[in-house]
Amino acid sequence: MTTTAETQREPRAAIIAAARRLIDQKGEAFTTQELIKEAGVALQTFYRQFEGKDQLILAVITEVIAEGCAAFAEQARQVDDPVSRLELFVKLSVGAFSVSASSMGPGFVAAEHLRLHQMFPNEIAAATQPFVDLIRPDLQEATERGQLASADPETDAWLITHLVMTVFHHYAFMPDDPRAATIPDDVWGFCLNAVGGNAETAKRTTRRRRRR
Secondary structure, three states, X not given: OOOHHHHHHOHHHHHHHHHHHHHHHHOOOOOHHHHHHHHOOOHHHHHHHOOOHHHHHHHHHHHHHHXXXXXXXXXXXXXXXXXXXXXXXXXXXXXXXXXXXXXXXXXXXXXXXHHHHHHOHHHHHHHHHHHHHHHHHHHHHHHHOOOOOOOOHHHHHHHHHHHHHHHHHHXXXXXXXXXXXXXXXXXXXXXXXXXXXXXXXXXXXXXHHHHO
16 A cells, blocks of 8 residues: 555555556456555545546556556667667567566556547557657667668657557467467568568678677
């Protein structure tokens, strides 16, 4: 449960943190009363921060995506080659469907993402923008280096993001699909070709990784 000091300092953050703990325990099947007890806030405080439970879950999904992108960026911090960074980002995000067995796992994220998209399309677009922002600079840099040929890095980053999300959503509910083991490589190969890469580009990035 959130401490009184934490709640007084930032009630919105306390409520989101409490929701994440409850989701981890039981998925989205928690009540508002359970939430305010877990967060240590009054009901009025909850409604001052969120219109309802859907808006709260939207905030949770937004935070989870932002944290994931920050973690990907940290893993790529020592990778000098932009194509290698792109490969890492695509494979990590596609492969994330298998990383968690908790209720706050890929199935929850995928189901709630799709459900909330119908009600809050602009907000969901904003929630996924961090991944677009993560990969766009590397598309731009790789194109400037002559490694790729992206005519429009912004659009290509958006398209790659949505391809990655679609594959993630599919495998979040079908982790035992026989193709699951190879799908990160398959998606990366497709993306690489789509932005003007080729087998030689892939070989060069593989050799660079092996030399490190």
